[in-house]
Amino acid sequence: MIKPQLFYYPLAGIQSIESLAKHLDIDLDKLTYLLENINSQYIGPIFKKKSNGGSRPIYQCRPQLKYFLKRLNSKVFKLVHYPNFLYGALPNKSIYTNASQHLNAKVMCNFDIKSYFTTITFDHVFDIFKNFFHFSTEVSNILATLTTINNQVPQGSPCSTYIANLVFYRSEVNVANKLKDKNYVYTRFIDDITVSSQYKKTKKDIEEVHTIVIGMIRAYKFSLQTEKRSIAPSHKSQTLTVNQINIVKSNLSISKEKRKK
Numbered sequence: 001m002i003k004p005q006l007f008y009y010p011l012a013g014i015q016s017i018e019s020l021a022k023h024l025d026i027d028l029d030k031l032t033y034l035l036e037n038i039n040s041q042y043i044g045p046i047f048k049k050k051s052n053g054g055s056r057p058i059y060q061c062r063p064q065l066k067y068f069l070k071r072l073n074s075k076v077f078k079l080v081h082y083p084n085f086l087y088g089a090l091p092n093k094s095i096y097t098n099a100s101q102h103l104n105a106k107v108m109c110n111f112d113i114k115s116y117f118t119t120i121t122f123d124h125v126f127d128i129f130k131n132f133f134h135f136s137t138e139v140s141n142i143l144a145t146l147t148t149i150n151n152q153v154p155q156g157s158p159c160s161t162y163i164a165n166l167v168f169y170r171s172e173v174n175v176a177n178k179l180k181d182k183n184y185v186y187t188r189f190i191d192d193i194t195v196s197s198q199y200k201k202t203k204k205d206i207e208e209v210h211t212i213v214i215g216m217i218r219a220y221k222f223s224l225q226t227e228k229r230s231i232a233p234s235h236k237s238q239t240l241t242v243n244q245i246n247i248v249k250s251n252l253s254i255s256k257e258k259r260k261k
Helices: 017-024 028-036 063-075 095-100 122-132 137-146 160-166 172-181 203-219 256-260
Strands: 042-049 055-061 107-113 185-189 192-197 224-231 240-242 245-248 251-253
Touching: 017 028, 017 063, 017 137, 028 063, 028 137, 055 063, 063 137, 095 185, 095 240, 095 245, 107 203, 107 240, 122 137, 122 160, 172 185, 172 203, 192 203, 192 240
Parallel strands: none
Antiparallel strands: 042 055, 107 192, 107 224, 185 192, 240 245, 245 251
């Protein structure tokens, strides 16, 4: 069973724009240019069709901004120690390793956060830089400005999945620990949360899971796209699904249609 760990950044917080430029090995004039011209540095939105028939806005970055954001990834975001219940866009993790945490589940709850990237606001991002990384107000404002557009995190930007992983840093470990104490496994793959148990649970038990997880999501002013609660009866096999991957007891599989794609 997963043992949650803390979100942790091992370095001291950056306190000035000069220190930021030095830490990222970026020319200060180029950083200033990006700040003054940020509205022209993102290209989009370009709308990409989703499997459910909807669409998602995707942004591209101009080369100078893209270089800066990749430096921010390598010098800041990749140094973070992420809890092991996170599986999105992290080394040696995937939708398959995420799904494998829920093998032999008898009970499963899936929560899909609605329009996750577009509802992560400037204020969410500023809070991450200011109160998680402990950067100064000046530096936090600069970084939030460079990593958001139109008061949202642009999906497709190099930093976006890292920011998405960090949004719940204040409370997610507590939620995972609380559920672990009740014999549940909690994982999150970007905007998809899965909670499962290998033990039989009552309807009241499952309602409690709902209350705990939805409480965290709503505390950050997000809402649900979908929620699915599944119970696998002990007298027969029932397919449970995580990120469109099927779980039948101790086996993972994908549909013929998805395999074909």
